Amino acid sequence: MSSIKVACVIKEKNEIGESPIWEEKDSSLVYVDITGQRVSRWSSLTGHIESITTEKPVGSVVLRKAGGYVIAEGTRFAFVDWVKRSITTAVQLDKEKPNTRFNDGKVDPAGRFFAGTMGIELRPAVVERKQGSLYTLHPDRSVVHHFLCSKPKACELLQSYRLLFFAVRFWWLKLKALAEKGDWEELEKFAKSKKSPIGYLPFVEVCIKHHNKHEASKYVSRVTPEQKVKAHLAVGDLQSATEAAIERRNESEIITVLSRCSATTDVILVERLNRAKATAAKK
Known part of the structure; x- marks a missing residue:
């Protein structure tokens, strides 16, 4: 363990820094500042940080096969074109629930973006409960609403989805490695x-x-x-x-x-x- 060194590479202050992903082709780290409302990209080659401001709190960011990124921001999935410095809506969700926002999200090996919503913070560390849902954005831009986390059984199901996600990832990695x-x-x-x-x-x-x-x-x-x-x-x-x-x-x-x-x-x-x-x- 003594040979492992940990260093802070991004010293820029974030309100809530989350969702780090490594972009191999550019040797960059992409991440979000949820309440700071921005998507950022740090270059390991230059040490430079670029950012794009979002309209609302942004919970997570993932790489897009076609180029750029997909974000779960506010109550929408949106595409980020880093070259054009633009953000366009892919799908708008939770229209009847203005007091929610996307939080964490990940992509599975099939290219499906799983992301969950949550109630907004009424005040620091106090969240409106039983408002969240789990959604999946598919590559064809269709969206599946899995469930609303307002009942114990739904939250138990969410845990099973998390376990399934990690099982899927493990099987893909082992399959490819063998x-x-x-x-x-x-x-x-x-x-x-x-x-x-x-x-x-x-x-x-x-x-x-x-x-x-x-x-x-x-x-x-x-x-x-x-x-x-x-x-x-x-x-x-x-x-x-x-x-x-x-x-x-x-x-x-x-x-x-x-x-x-x-x-x-x-x-x-x-x-x-x-x-x-x-x-x-x-x-």
């Missing part, structure tokens, strides 16, 4: 140890990413029906993908499989898929 090591035997043992909280399509996709179709095929049978087509296509099994798409009578999946077929070598599959597509379109 695949990167090429320890396929241990990966298979891990998959069988208990029911995966992330499902089994990630096992298929990670194996394919590491050029091991043989291992990937072991997990296809364990994928949910909604993900069967994607799993079969990942391992290059057009026949099974065709069967799954036709069985589900899903037009978009049928079209996806068709796009992977060759008009010269997959004639029979193409004919079956086209017939199924016509039937699905009539419904």
Whole structure:
């Protein structure tokens, strides 16, 4: 322990500094000052701090795949464009409850932003109780309202969501670590140890990413029906993908499989898929 050194790298004063995340591509630390109403970015390369002021208290910030950030601010999810220095609303929530604000939030490996609201502080350290909700912002900008924390059972459920979040993160990290090591035997043992909280399509996709179709095929049978087509296509099994798409009578999946077929070598599959597509379109 004596070799570990702790140093204060950000000496700028914050009212309530929270939600630190590391942005690898810029070697920067991004964080919020909740009641100071700002999102800040500290560069480890220059030591410089840049900030953008928010309209209302901002509870958390996460990285956005498309660039910039997503924040849970006031009662809205919003996008931060750091280059343009702008903040635009993604979704406005809790319109009927003006006395709430977003607090903490995190993103899961699937890109879903989980964030909770809370009652505003009536005075320092005194919060209006039983006002909070848990929301999820999905990559397509749809929002799921999970529950209102006004009853004991709801708060117990919130705790279970927290535990699930950490379980999901652990499974993703271990899956990726074992695949990167090429320890396929241990990966298979891990998959069988208990029911995966992330499902089994990630096992298929990670194996394919590491050029091991043989291992990937072991997990296809364990994928949910909604993900069967994607799993079969990942391992290059057009026949099974065709069967799954036709069985589900899903037009978009049928079209996806068709796009992977060759008009010269997959004639029979193409004919079956086209017939199924016509039937699905009539419904």
